[in-house]
Amino acid sequence: MSYHPLTQESGGDAQSRVEEAHRIGKTLEECSEELEPKELSFVAQMADCWTCTVKQLFWLRDIKEKYLD
Numbered sequence: 001m002s003y004h005p006l007t008q009e010s011g012g013d014a015q016s017r018v019e020e021a022h023r024i025g026k027t028l029e030e031c032s033e034e035l036e037p038k039e040l041s042f043v044a045q046m047a048d049c050w051t052c053t054v055k056q057l058f059w060l061r062d063i064k065e066k067y068l069d
Helices: 005-009 014-034 037-047 054-068
Strands: none
Touching: 014 037, 014 054, 037 054
């Protein structure tokens, strides 16, 4: 159910999105004290997720870029 061209640029299929979400979650553990409460809650939720939407993955990437890049 693709509704925007960016959904095709997410970096892969459903499984690869979940794997990337887990990697980002592990990476963000080192700066968890710097995250805002809403970000911290979201990252913790996604660290153990079974599914990850394109929108969720983009938000995780944004959080990672904000604190680590």
